Amino acid sequence: MLKPLGDRIVIELIEVEEKTSSGIVLPDSAKEKPQEGKVVAAGTGRVLENGQRVDLEVKEGDRIIFSKYAGTEVKYEGNEYLILRETDVLAIIG
Amino acid sequence: MLKPLGDRIVIELIEVEEKTSSGIVLPDSAKEKPQEGKVVAAGTGRVLENGQRVDLEVKEGDRIIFSKYAGTEVKYEGNEYLILRETDVLAIIG
Amino acid sequence: MLKPLGDRIVIELIEVEEKTSSGIVLPDSAKEKPQEGKVVAAGTGRVLENGQRVDLEVKEGDRIIFSKYAGTEVKYEGNEYLILRETDVLAIIG
Amino acid sequence: MLKPLGDRIVIELIEVEEKTSSGIVLPDSAKEKPQEGKVVAAGTGRVLENGQRVDLEVKEGDRIIFSKYAGTEVKYEGNEYLILRETDVLAIIG
Amino acid sequence: MLKPLGDRIVIELIEVEEKTSSGIVLPDSAKEKPQEGKVVAAGTGRVLENGQRVDLEVKEGDRIIFSKYAGTEVKYEGNEYLILRETDVLAIIG
Amino acid sequence: MLKPLGDRIVIELIEVEEKTSSGIVLPDSAKEKPQEGKVVAAGTGRVLENGQRVDLEVKEGDRIIFSKYAGTEVKYEGNEYLILRETDVLAIIG
Amino acid sequence: MLKPLGDRIVIELIEVEEKTSSGIVLPDSAKEKPQEGKVVAAGTGRVLENGQRVDLEVKEGDRIIFSKYAGTEVKYEGNEYLILRETDVLAIIG
Numbered sequence: 001m002l003k004p005l006g007d008r009i010v011i012e013l014i015e016v017e018e019k020t021s022s023g024i025v026l027p028d029s030a031k032e033k034p035q036e037g038k039v040v041a042a043g044t045g046r047v048l049e050n051g052q053r054v055d056l057e058v059k060e061g062d063r064i065i066f067s068k069y070a071g072t073e074v075k076y077e078g079n080e081y082l083i084l085r086e087t088d089v090l091a092i093i094g
Numbered sequence: 095m096l097k098p099l100g101d102r103i104v105i106e107l108i109e110v111e112e113k114t115s116s117g118i119v120l121p122d123s124a125k126e127k128p129q130e131g132k133v134v135a136a137g138t139g140r141v142l143e144n145g146q147r148v149d150l151e152v153k154e155g156d157r158i159i160f161s162k163y164a165g166t167e168v169k170y171e172g173n174e175y176l177i178l179r180e181t182d183v184l185a186i187i188g
Numbered sequence: 189m190l191k192p193l194g195d196r197i198v199i200e201l202i203e204v205e206e207k208t209s210s211g212i213v214l215p216d217s218a219k220e221k222p223q224e225g226k227v228v229a230a231g232t233g234r235v236l237e238n239g240q241r242v243d244l245e246v247k248e249g250d251r252i253i254f255s256k257y258a259g260t261e262v263k264y265e266g267n268e269y270l271i272l273r274e275t276d277v278l279a280i281i282g
Numbered sequence: 283m284l285k286p287l288g289d290r291i292v293i294e295l296i297e298v299e300e301k302t303s304s305g306i307v308l309p310d311s312a313k314e315k316p317q318e319g320k321v322v323a324a325g326t327g328r329v330l331e332n333g334q335r336v337d338l339e340v341k342e343g344d345r346i347i348f349s350k351y352a353g354t355e356v357k358y359e360g361n362e363y364l365i366l367r368e369t370d371v372l373a374i375i376g
Numbered sequence: 377m378l379k380p381l382g383d384r385i386v387i388e389l390i391e392v393e394e395k396t397s398s399g400i401v402l403p404d405s406a407k408e409k410p411q412e413g414k415v416v417a418a419g420t421g422r423v424l425e426n427g428q429r430v431d432l433e434v435k436e437g438d439r440i441i442f443s444k445y446a447g448t449e450v451k452y453e454g455n456e457y458l459i460l461r462e463t464d465v466l467a468i469i470g
Numbered sequence: 471m472l473k474p475l476g477d478r479i480v481i482e483l484i485e486v487e488e489k490t491s492s493g494i495v496l497p498d499s500a501k502e503k504p505q506e507g508k509v510v511a512a513g514t515g516r517v518l519e520n521g522q523r524v525d526l527e528v529k530e531g532d533r534i535i536f537s538k539y540a541g542t543e544v545k546y547e548g549n550e551y552l553i554l555r556e557t558d559v560l561a562i563i564g
Numbered sequence: 565m566l567k568p569l570g571d572r573i574v575i576e577l578i579e580v581e582e583k584t585s586s587g588i589v590l591p592d593s594a595k596e597k598p599q600e601g602k603v604v605a606a607g608t609g610r611v612l613e614n615g616q617r618v619d620l621e622v623k624e625g626d627r628i629i630f631s632k633y634a635g636t637e638v639k640y641e642g643n644e645y646l647i648l649r650e651t652d653v654l655a656i657i658g
Contacts, residue, residue: 002441004432004466010467033170041467044433051428052145057099062168065096065168065177072466074411074441080446081464090166090177091096091104091135116280117202131263146239149192151232159190159262159271184271185198185229212302223356240333242304245326253284255355278354279284279292279323279366294557297476314479317544334521339514346552372542372553373472373480373511378629378655381621386655420621427616432621448654450599450629459629459654505638522615527569527608533645534639535566560636560647561566561605562573 002076007046007086009058011037011066012079035065036093037082056086063093095168101140101180103152105160107171115167127170129159130187131176158186190264195234195274197246199225200267206212223253224281225270244274269280284358289328289368291340293319293348293361294361319364320345338368345375378452383462385420385434387413387442390457411441412429415456432462439469472546477516479514479528481536482549506563507533507552526556533563562563566640573622573648575601575630576643599629600657603637618641622651627657 002010039062045053058064058080070088074081096104108130133156139147151156164182169176190198202224205273221248227250253263262269288330289336296318297340321344340346356363378386390412390455415438419430446464450457472480480514484506515523528534540558544551566574578600603626609617622628634652638645 001470005462005465008466039469047424047430048141048145049425050145051426051430052422054141054145065170067166067423071444074466076114076441076469086099089099089166090102092172093097094095094097107203142235142239143237144239148239157262160262180193183193184196184262185192185266186190188191205312236329236333237331238333242329242333253358255354274287275288278290278356279286281358282283289520328520330517332521336521339472347546349473349542358543366562368475371475372478375546376473377658378657380655381650381653384654421620423612425613427612427618429615448631450654452629452657518611519617520615524611535640537636539647549634556569559567559569560572560638563640564565564567 002041002074002081004041004043004083006043007056008083009089010041010074010081010083011039011055011064011088012037013037014063014082019058020038021054025029034066036063038063038064040081043086058086058092064065065090065093096168096177097133098135098137099135101148101150102127102137102173102177103133103150103180103183104135104168105133105158105165105175107131108173109156121166130157130161131160132157134175137180150185152180152186153155159184190229190262190269190271192229192231192271194231195242195244196231196271197227197244197274197277198262198269198271199227199252199259200269202251204233212264219231224251225272226251227255228269231274246274246277246280253278253281284356284363284365285323286323286365287323288325290325291321291338291344291363291368291371292320292323292356292363292365293353294363295319296345299364317347317350318345319348322363340368340371340374344366347372347375378417378450378459380417380419380459382419383430383432384419384459385415385432386417386450386457386459387415387440387447388457393424411432411444412439414418416439416457420461434462434465434468438450439468441469443455451459472540472551472553474511474553475521476513476555477524477526478513478553478560479509479526479556479559480511480544480553481509481534482508482551485535486493505524505538506533508534510551512557528556528559528562535560535563566605566638566645566647567604568607568647570607571602571618571620572647573620573650573653574605574638574644574645574647575603575628575635576603577601578627599632600627601630602627604645607650619658622650622653622656629654 005030038059039058042056045055047053067088071082071084072084098104133152133154136150140151141147161182165176165178168177192198227246227248230244233243235241255276259270259272261270286292321340321342323357324338335362349370353364353366356365381388404440411420415434417430421431423429444463447458450459474480485537509528512526515525517523537558541552543552544553568574568597588631603622605621609619611617631652635646635648
């Protein structure tokens with residue numbers, strides 16, 4: 001299990017099937033990097049200058065949209081994950 | 095539904111019809127990027143260093159003017175949105 | 189009406205007639221960008237890290253001098269405005 | 283009258299007569315930019331993150347030395363001024 | 377013994393055996409820099425602006441994943457270590 | 471008299487006689503910039519975000535070592551001074 | 565005596581004898597810059613925004629490992645020292 005630190009989260013990428021306007025499914029190399037993910041683990045939050053810890057808004061299981069190119073790719077037990085800071089999460093899909 | 099995080103908002107672009115001074119409507123590629131939008135969803139606000147959360151000034155339904163090139167384009171359920179930070183909002187059209 | 193956010197203000201430019209030392213009025217393209225404006229609307233002020241909101245020093249109707257090239261040009265209902273942060277205002281003409 | 287904002291001050295430049303070591307008075311274009319000024323108006327001070335306003339150390343009438351190239355040149359009612367932040371003032375000539 | 381300061385930690389690298397998809401074990405020079413380590417010593421934590429010291433989330437003995445290229449390589453008593461800031465630790469392997 | 475502002479100090483340079491290893495005194499242009507000075511005047515200290523003013527550690531008369539190239543050269547009543555921030559002072563020679 | 569200011573320390577370099585893997589002692593110019601030092605003097609600590617002074621973790625006499633290329637070289641009474649900020653100290657050798 002991966003336990004992210006502070007304001008970090010671990011996500012699995014969600015592959016969104018992408019077609020061109022003429023209906024052709026694009027091969028992998030022609031697609032933009034995915035922007036959707038599912039939260040697998042969330043950190044304990046960041047610590048403010050007054051010592052208070054702020055809970056993350058994002059929770060395990062949330063589907064999120066995140067900034068392209070954000071985060072670090074990590075391979076763990078054969079699976080690929082992305083570790084982001086919560087500030088790179090744009091929105092939760094609710 | 096898209097739930098933006100922190101001080102972020104989700105907006106729909108408002109296309110402003112643009113004519114040249116001689117009255118000719120410009121085709122899309124010749125226009126500047128739009129600067130007007132309608133707020134579709136607003137985040138819960140940013141957290142200050144004393145732990146207090148500051149409500150956004152911008153509310154769902156507001157028409158806003160925002161900084162050109164700010165934000166991230168997001169496609170969700172076939173629609174296009176822009177996710178901005180409130181600090182990129184210049185003014186509310188009231 | 190344009191309601192600027194936070195520490196922003198909306199101003200109208202004041203054209204200052206500019207002559208060369210030999211008394212010739214310069215055509216528009218030869219002049220420097222104007223540095224004077226009249227405040228049309230002022231934001232609610234910026235929020236400090238202790239949650240307190242600081243009123244702007246600048247008020248509606250003030251004539252101001254501002255940093256050249258600061259701010260964002262905005263066209264609204266046929267008029268041109270500039271939206272600045274108060275920190276770009278150098279002085280009030282009192 | 284020019285009322286500078288926050289931690290800004292308005293100064294008049296003081297031309298310091300500059301001679302080369304051989305006693306020749308330099309023409310204007312060969313001199314360095316002046317570094318001395320007289321304070322014509324001082325702002326109300328900067329606001330700290332606890333909401334307290336800090337009075338400027340510099341007062342109207344003070345002669346100061348300031349960082350070369352700092353500030354913004356402003357022409358007002360035929361006179362030339364420089365608007366600086368107090369942090370660009372190196373010392374008061376007392 | 378190495379006692380790291382503040383929010384720093386000392387780690388030993390954990391070599392992860394890396395094969396290409398065709399099953400060939402890569403020689404050392406062809407591998408990416410390792411991203412896994414074991415915490416050998418942890419600092420006393422960083423000091424907040426209110427004077428409070430924040431304990432590190434990472435403890436001696438933890439296996440961690442860290443940002444590639446982060447930290448400083450140090451040789452001590454014949455062994456090689458890496459000294460990182462806790463902020464370069466992405467996740468604890470739990 | 472020069473009264474430096476905030477965390478600034480005014481120093482006089484102390485010329486340190488510099489010889490090469492073979493005992494030759496170097497002419498002025500071949501020497502490094504001096505790093506030693508004597509404090510002629512000290513500011514009132516910097517203001518913290520809680521409004522408290524922090525006294526400088528450096529006092530008038532102290533001999534100091536400072537960062538090469540730091541500060542601003544100032545000529546006043548025929549003498550040359552350097553105005554530094556206290557943060558550019560490396561150590562007091564005690 | 566050198567009294568470093570704030571969060572600075574004065575150290576003496578400790579030359580670590582360096583051999584190549586084949587046992588050859590490297591001449592001085594082929595070695596990396598030393599990373600070990602002994603603390604000769606420590607400052608009074610940095611001042612937090614609440615006015616509190618934080619004691620340094622490093623004390624006179626400590627052997628430390630520090631970031632390569634950090635600090636400023638200083639010659640005093642014929643000896644060479646390095647003046648660092650405590651933040652450039654990676655670990656104490658305990």
